Amino acid sequence: xxxxxxxxxxxxxxxxxxxxxxxxxxxxxxxxxxxxxxxxxxxxxxxxxxxxxxxxxxxxxxxxxxxxxxxxxxxxxxxxxxxxxxxxxxxxxxxxxxxxxxxxxxxxxxxxxxxxxxxxxxxxxxxxxxxxxxxxxxxxxxxxxxxxxxxxxxxxxxxxxxxxxxxxxxxxxxxxxxxxxxxxxxxxxxxxxxxxxxxxxxxxxxxxxxxxxxxxxxxxxxxxxxxxxxxxxxxxxxxxxxxxxxxxxxxxxxxxxxxxxxxxxxxxxxxxxxxxxxxxxxxxxxxxxxxxxxxxxxxxxxxxxxxxxxxxxxxxxxxxxxxxxxxxxxxxxxxxxxxxxxxxxxxxxxxxxxxxxxxxxxxxxxxxxxxxxxxxxxxxxxxxxxxxxxxxxxxxxxxxxxxxxxxxxxxxxxxxxxxxxxxxxxxxxxxxxxxxxxxxxxxxxxxxxxxxxxxxxxxxxxxxxxxx
Numbered sequence: 435x436x437x438x439x440x441x442x443x444x445x446x447x448x449x450x451x452x453x454x455x456x457x458x459x460x461x462x463x464x465x466x467x468x469x470x471x472x473x474x475x476x477x478x479x480x481x482x483x484x485x486x487x488x489x490x491x492x493x494x495x496x497x498x499x500x501x502x503x504x505x506x507x508x509x510x511x512x513x514x515x516x517x518x519x520x521x522x523x524x525x526x527x528x529x530x531x532x533x534x535x536x537x538x539x540x541x542x543x544x545x546x547x548x549x550x551x552x553x554x555x556x557x558x559x560x561x562x563x564x565x566x567x568x569x570x571x572x573x574x575x576x577x578x579x580x581x582x583x584x585x586x587x588x589x590x591x592x593x594x595x596x597x598x599x600x601x602x603x604x605x606x607x608x609x610x611x612x613x614x615x616x617x618x619x620x621x622x623x624x625x626x627x628x629x630x631x632x633x634x635x636x637x638x639x640x641x642x643x644x645x646x647x648x649x650x651x652x653x654x655x656x657x658x659x660x661x662x663x664x665x666x667x668x669x670x671x672x673x674x675x676x677x678x679x680x681x682x683x684x685x686x687x688x689x690x691x692x693x694x695x696x697x698x699x700x701x702x703x704x705x706x707x708x709x710x711x712x713x714x715x716x717x718x719x720x721x722x723x724x725x726x727x728x729x730x731x732x733x734x735x736x737x738x739x740x741x742x743x744x745x746x747x748x749x750x751x752x753x754x755x756x757x758x759x760x761x762x763x764x765x766x767x768x769x770x771x772x773x774x775x776x777x778x779x780x781x782x783x784x785x786x787x788x789x790x791x792x793x794x795x796x797x798x799x800x801x802x803x804x805x806x807x808x809x810x811x812x813x814x815x816x817x818x819x820x821x822x823x824x825x826x827x828x829x830x831x832x833x834x835x836x837x838x839x840x841x842x843x844x845x846x847x848x849x850x851x852x853x854x855x856x857x858x859x860x861x862x863x864x865x866x867x868x869x870x871x872x873x874x875x876x877x878x879x880x881x882x883x884x885x886x887x888x889x890x891x892x893x894x895x896x897x898x899x900x901x902x
Contacts, residue, residue, distance in 0.1 A: 450484035455492030481512035493522035524612040590882030591638035600644035605798040677709030721776030755784035761810030764803030785821035
């Protein structure tokens, strides 16, 4: 007679998980969590009680490095069994040794970014899942939730990564040393994932990579296949196919990390006709040609203003967001003034700015003319004052218009208001629309719904709207 205690299945391990950094890192985290879930592991957002903890790190700028190191230390203190992955896992110290292992030798394993196989191998080694004869021979679903895998974003929007790595060697950046050269995902694979996301209820696809404009360069724009049709591995074809898919589902497509190469001009007519959102996230970083040369940026600054004007001539509703660096080594007051003039003339709708900060391993550290930290911080503050003035002025053009809004939060089915975004607002980095209670008591909506709202005011970087 069998013993009930010995025959009871062993407990399935629980994996704690924390993810830091950019949307590219978030998609890596979603892949790892999807594969853990498909293998039957339980996952948790807390450290206590977990069999081990995975910390997905960022390693780009000093503040992000410190945040990641603090998160590792916290996980070690709270749990003690930690696997580290992500960009910081690929960083080395001055002696060429792994930075994380040098500072936190107690971690169980360290991998770089985009390393789901290595992470799963470490999980199997340190928290093996007991064999369950009733389920282990059943094929796992390709994805764990609604056919699209584990998502760390709200149900109604998702990041879709189209490539990994970068071919550029910007002097302030160490991403290629951590994520490698450009590797474009097969276009059929990207479109299949997009279709699954949209079929699973996603209303907004946010396209991300290190360099979205370079999609397909590494494979010489070879022809791929999707649904039995030949499709070139190129940005124009990808955006057209994504837009067509999204239109069938009544969804949005938003483009991030688009370098201002000439072939981006081909995308603007698709925005003008409403196939994809008239929104471009373009990391200009600076405007002065000499600074851009010192940065070794891939796109020259001389024609960026001309290109923006041409884009807006084709698509007047276009919104441009960008990031910039103030106080780069050797930046003169004249070069900085050129940057301020560029932001005013280009009418950048949404702008962020970093005060230049040396990053270990970056070529810019060896450039002459390093500026005092006080000067760098002052220039960042001056930049943001100008950028905010431009942004607030640009936002006024929406007041009085009736716009489509994607609802992120609905209070009491919208009867007490809510929060949403227009096409001009990417989640977490741009503004929002504060939704007032509707005029009609019968008007209700939920998170993830598209509604129409009459914009009645602008408040700083945000709008105020009334559902109609």
